[in-house]
Amino acid sequence: MEYTVGQYLATRLAQLGLNHVFAVAGDYNLTLLDEMAKVEDLEQVYCCNELNCGFAGEGYARSRVMGAAVVTFSVGAFSAFNAVGGAFAENLPLLLVSGAPNNNDYGSGHILHHTMGYSDYRYQLEMAKQITCEAVSIAHAHEAPCLIDHAIRSALRNRKPAYIEISCNIANQPCTEPGPISSITNSLISDDESLKAAAQACLEALENAKNPVMIIGGKIRSAGCVISKKITQLGKQLGCPVATMAQAKGLFPEEEPEYVGTYWGEISSTGVEELVRNSDCRIYIGAVFNDYSTVGWECQLLDDHDIWISTHHTRIGKKEFSGVYLKDFIPVLTPLVKKNSAYLEQFRAKNHAAKAVTIAEGQAPLTTVELCRQIQGMITGDTTLYLETGDSWFHGMHFKLPNGARVESEMQWGHIGWSVPSMFGYAVSEPDRRNIIMVGDGSFQLTAQEVCQMIRRNLPVIIILINNAGYTIEVKIHDGPYNRIKNWDYAGLIDVFNAEDGKGLGIKAKNGAELEKAVQTALAHKDGPTLIEVEIDAQDCSPDLVVWGKKVAKANGRAPRKG
Numbered sequence: 048m049e050y051t052v053g054q055y056l057a058t059r060l061a062q063l064g065l066n067h068v069f070a071v072a073g074d075y076n077l078t079l080l081d082e083m084a085k086v087e088d089l090e091q092v093y094c095c096n097e098l099n100c101g102f103a104g105e106g107y108a109r110s111r112v113m114g115a116a117v118v119t120f121s122v123g124a125f126s127a128f129n130a131v132g133g134a135f136a137e138n139l140p141l142l143l144v145s146g147a148p149n150n151n152d153y154g155s156g157h158i159l160h161h162t163m164g165y166s167d168y169r170y171q172l173e174m175a176k177q178i179t180c181e182a183v184s185i186a187h188a189h190e191a192p193c194l195i196d197h198a199i200r201s202a203l204r205n206r207k208p209a210y211i212e213i214s215c216n217i218a219n220q221p222c223t224e225p226g227p228i229s230s231i232t233n234s235l236i237s238d239d240e241s242l243k244a245a246a247q248a249c250l251e252a253l254e255n256a257k258n259p260v261m262i263i264g265g266k267i268r269s270a271g272c273v274i275s276k277k278i279t280q281l282g283k284q285l286g287c288p289v290a291t292m293a294q295a296k297g298l299f300p301e302e303e304p305e306y307v308g309t310y311w312g313e314i315s316s317t318g319v320e321e322l323v324r325n326s327d328c329r330i331y332i333g334a335v336f337n338d339y340s341t342v343g344w345e346c347q348l349l350d351d352h353d354i355w356i357s358t359h360h361t362r363i364g365k366k367e368f369s370g371v372y373l374k375d376f377i378p379v380l381t382p383l384v385k386k387n388s389a390y391l392e393q394f395r396a397k398n399h400a401a402k403a404v405t406i407a408e409g410q411a412p413l414t415t416v417e418l419c420r421q422i423q424g425m426i427t428g429d430t431t432l433y434l435e436t437g438d439s440w441f442h443g444m445h446f447k448l449p450n451g452a453r454v455e456s457e458m459q460w461g462h463i464g465w466s467v468p469s470m471f472g473y474a475v476s477e478p479d480r481r482n483i484i485m486v487g488d489g490s491f492q493l494t495a496q497e498v499c500q501m502i503r504r505n506l507p508v509i510i511i512l513i514n515n516a517g518y519t520i521e522v523k524i525h526d527g528p529y530n531r532i533k534n535w536d537y538a539g540l541i542d543v544f545n546a547e548d549g550k551g552l553g554i555k556a557k558n559g560a561e562l563e564k565a566v567q568t569a570l571a572h573k574d575g576p577t578l579i580e581v582e583i584d585a586q587d588c589s590p591d592l593v594v595w596g597k598k599v600a601k602a603n604g605r606a607p608r609k610g
């Protein structure tokens with residue numbers, strides 16, 4: 048078979064196990080899309096705009112080895128760049144592909160449409176280099192295979208986005224046939240000597256520890272569920288308490304006896320902040336210490352007794368072991384560690400079990416307590432719950448997850464509106480899971496259009512839309528008139544998106560009884576999304592958000608550094 052550049056790219060993606068690529072048409076990418084469409088098993092899924100397209104690719108990358116989005120030059124790519132920045136911050140391998148000017152125009156002095164209005168078009172590649180681990184420009188067919196392979200390989204190895212731009216007159220030009228995909232998927236291996244030394248140092252640290260505790264952070268999300276399983280084995284082998292940081296909710300099975308809850312400084316699960324503070328050996332795995340995860344820098348930060356195992360390096364006490372990769376280190380360490388469950392038994396003896404939540408009176412105005420009680424009832428082992436930036440983060444930490452349930456969040460980038468398009472991409476990959484989004488009214492207003500694509504593909508996503516009349520998370524950090532928003536008829540929007548043949552459902556719920564009914568309807572509704580608009584008083588929010596908001600405001604308000 049003769050290959051063109053577009054077919055080469057599409058074949059590589061299909062060889063990696065992608066069955067979908069997200070796209071928004073533009074005259075710089077139409078030939079490329081035509082060529083990619085010739086490759087079996089790689090369906091093109093069209094989005095409303097390029098920001099949502101990028102987030103859909105990011106959501107797909109939460110389920111598959113990678114996600115891919117195809118956009119047009121400048122006017123498309125610039126919007127997608129925000130989602131690419133998010134994928135970089137969240138360590139997700141998203142491939143952004145942009146159509147680009149005809150290669151005859153480079154150096155011609157021509158002014159082209161969809162450009163900045165001058166004749167040097169390299170600005171987009173330069174921008175992409177700042178927000179990806181690799182950015183390449185393809186203006187000649189013979190270079191395409193090597194550059195495409197290099198960009199994809201870099202994204203997979205670094206768990207970061209990559210960028211490819213292809214001149215619009217090159218996409219249909221002949222090029223060589225792709226070889227075995229193993230040349231791309233082969234991952235870097237750890238330095239053997241460092242691996243052994245790191246394991247030895249870790250064992251010594253654990254030997255001397257009375258109260259070790261394992262704390263799992265969000266970086267392991269992108270390392271994939273295989274790693275997650277290996278980390279679970281390590282936790283069980285060690286027998287010590289295991290906590291997850293907010294970004295890592297769901298990355299350790301919560302039904303395991305070692306699991307103690309969320310570690311989030313002052314707003315940790317009951318007893319967990321004290322457990323971590325009093326530990327003499329904290330084993331952080333994939334931890335990210337930022338102003339939000341440390342509650343305004345007031346959390347326990349790394350000290351000389353700690354062990355910090357990240358995806359690409361390991362620090363044990365005062366010693367650094369670079370080139371020791373998480374994927375290699377955990378399986379080496381697990382069989383060597385000795386069980387030390389005394390600290391866990393001490394913790395259990397204090398009995399920190401959460402109090403049962405009483406069912407609200409059915410006609411009473413809906414509260415977040417009743418809302419969360421009912422959402423808890425929806426969570427099964429095949430549920431994926433997306434928590435959007437907002438009060439949803441804080442409520443989400445209190446859900447008890449049955450093994451197999453997943454939680455997705457975007458706590459490093461924190462782009463409001465991420466959840467709807469990212470869930471769209473995730474649900475395209477995992478249509479049979481029980482996919483639920485918990486999203487605030489403010490966030491929803493940024494990317495609501497993508498619900499119409501869920502309708503178009505009959506995806507039974509359940510959207511819990513919290514209408515609390517504005518930006519509550521911002522109110523709790525720092526209030527002002529800018530935190531009020533124009534109200535929408537969110538449930539009514541579904542009729543707009545349905546048009547003549549859609550099967551979306553939009554339901555309003557003002558009290559517990561209406562919510563019960565809406566949840567039953569949503570769970571039974573399989574051929575389209577259900578948006579449940581819940582009306583919540585603007586003052587009703589998670590107590591954790593109130594504490595966290597004050598600390599973040601204090602961190603934001605620090606006096607300027609002298610000098």
Ligand SMILES: Cc1ncc(Cn2nnc(CCOP(=O)(O)OP(=O)(O)O)c2C)c(N)n1
Nearest residue numbers: 437438462463487488489490517518519520
């Ligand atoms: C793209 C983007 N623009 C602005 C912000 C700042 N921001 N963070 N959270 C918010 C408000 C979120 O409000 P909602 O979604 O209604 O959430 P809650 O009311 O807190 O449940 C803003 C405006 C942001 N995080 N991302």
Ligand SMILES: [Mg+2]
Nearest residue numbers: 487488489517
């Ligand atoms: Mg809100």
